[in-house]
Amino acid sequence: MDIAVLILVLKVGLLILILLWISISFIMIYRRRRSRKLRLIENTFAEVVSNYLYPDKENPVSLVEIQRLMRKIGIRESRMMNVQYLITLMIRTQRSILGKNHHKLKKLYSQIPPYRASISKVRTYGWYNKACGIREIYEMNQTQYLQEIIPLRNHKNLYVRREAQIALVVFLGWESLRFIPYLRQKVTLWQQIKIVEKLYDLYKEPQVEALRKIYGSDRTFAKQLIMRIIRKYGLESEIDYILSHLDHSNYEVREAAIYCLNSFKVTTKIEEIKNFFHRIPVVSQQRQLIDYIFENSEIDLNFYMDLLRTSNDEIKLKAAEILWNSGYKEKVQEFYLQQYSNTGVYAE
Incomplete structure (x- = not known):
C-alpha cells in the first residue's frame, strides 16, 4: 500500500513538473512573440511619424494609407493591448517634439484609430482609469470628447478633477478660465502651477479680457491663480489686481500677492505699497514687503x-x-x- 501511494505521489509530481515546464515554455513563446509584435508597432509608428513630418514630395503619405497600415499591424478595437501600447508611443512622441511638428502631430493623431480606448477609461468607475483616460484624451487632442470631460472638473477625486481641469485648458485655452469661479473643490497650489504652465506653453498670447471676466470671483484659489497668470505673462497693466490683495484677510492670498509682486518693478506704486504694509498682520510678510520697497525705490x-x-x-x-x-x-x-x-x- 505504501509503495502504491509513493508511486501515485511520484506520478502527480511528475505531472505537475511537466505542466510547469509546458507553462514556462508557453510564457516564453508568448513573450517572444509579444516583444516582436511591440517592436513591429513601434518601428511602424516611428516610420509613419517620420514620413508624415518629413514627407517625400514626389510620393507623400496619405492619412488613409496610415489608417490602413495601423490596422494591418494589429491596431484594432478588438486588440486593446496593442491600442494601449500605441497610445503610449503617441504621447511619448508628442512630448519630445516641439514647434510646427508638434501641431502637425495633432492632425495625425486625430486620424489614428484608438479613440474609444481612452474614452472607455473615462467612462469606468475607478478614479485611476478615469484620470489616465482624460490625460490620454488631451495629450492626443481628442476634442470630440470635451463635453464628457467638462462635468469631471468638479469630480470628488483630486486626480480626476485635476486632469479634467488641465484638459479644459488644453482644449479651450483662455476661455477655460470662465469655469474657475464655478469650481466647488479647492484648486491646490500644485494644480495652479500646472494650469498656468500649460496655458503658457500652448497659448503664448495673453487675452486680458478673458482674464478680467473672473476678477469678481471670491474664491481664494481663483484669486491666487489669477495673480500667478498675471505674473507668468508679465501683465503690468494688471498690477493693481495684485496690489489690491496685499492686505487680504487670507494668508495664502497675501503670500501669492507678495510673491507675484516681486516679479515686477513698480516704482510708481511704492507709496501705495507702503500704505498696504501697515495693514498686513503677519511679520514675515511685512519683512518681504520691506525688501521689495527697499529694492525698488530710493531710501525714504x-x-x-x-x-x-x-x-x-x-x-x-x-x-x-x-x-x-x-x-x-x-x-x-x-x-x-x-x-x-x-x-x-x-x-x-
Missing part, C-alpha cells in the same frame, strides 16, 4: 525711521539694517542711544 528716511519706532523687534532690526547699510549709521546710533538713555543705562 521718514518711512524707515517710523519702522524703527514700531513695537516689533524684527521690523525694528530690519529697518535698522537697511538704514545702516544705506549710509545712515548716525541715525541708527542716535535712535538706539536715545532708547538706552531713556532706560537709565547711561545715567550717571
Whole structure:
C-alpha cells in the first residue's frame, strides 16, 4: 500500500513538473512573440511619424494609407493591448517634439484609430482609469470628447478633477478660465502651477479680457491663480489686481500677492505699497514687503525711521539694517542711544 501511494505521489509530481515546464515554455513563446509584435508597432509608428513630418514630395503619405497600415499591424478595437501600447508611443512622441511638428502631430493623431480606448477609461468607475483616460484624451487632442470631460472638473477625486481641469485648458485655452469661479473643490497650489504652465506653453498670447471676466470671483484659489497668470505673462497693466490683495484677510492670498509682486518693478506704486504694509498682520510678510520697497525705490528716511519706532523687534532690526547699510549709521546710533538713555543705562 505504501509503495502504491509513493508511486501515485511520484506520478502527480511528475505531472505537475511537466505542466510547469509546458507553462514556462508557453510564457516564453508568448513573450517572444509579444516583444516582436511591440517592436513591429513601434518601428511602424516611428516610420509613419517620420514620413508624415518629413514627407517625400514626389510620393507623400496619405492619412488613409496610415489608417490602413495601423490596422494591418494589429491596431484594432478588438486588440486593446496593442491600442494601449500605441497610445503610449503617441504621447511619448508628442512630448519630445516641439514647434510646427508638434501641431502637425495633432492632425495625425486625430486620424489614428484608438479613440474609444481612452474614452472607455473615462467612462469606468475607478478614479485611476478615469484620470489616465482624460490625460490620454488631451495629450492626443481628442476634442470630440470635451463635453464628457467638462462635468469631471468638479469630480470628488483630486486626480480626476485635476486632469479634467488641465484638459479644459488644453482644449479651450483662455476661455477655460470662465469655469474657475464655478469650481466647488479647492484648486491646490500644485494644480495652479500646472494650469498656468500649460496655458503658457500652448497659448503664448495673453487675452486680458478673458482674464478680467473672473476678477469678481471670491474664491481664494481663483484669486491666487489669477495673480500667478498675471505674473507668468508679465501683465503690468494688471498690477493693481495684485496690489489690491496685499492686505487680504487670507494668508495664502497675501503670500501669492507678495510673491507675484516681486516679479515686477513698480516704482510708481511704492507709496501705495507702503500704505498696504501697515495693514498686513503677519511679520514675515511685512519683512518681504520691506525688501521689495527697499529694492525698488530710493531710501525714504521718514518711512524707515517710523519702522524703527514700531513695537516689533524684527521690523525694528530690519529697518535698522537697511538704514545702516544705506549710509545712515548716525541715525541708527542716535535712535538706539536715545532708547538706552531713556532706560537709565547711561545715567550717571
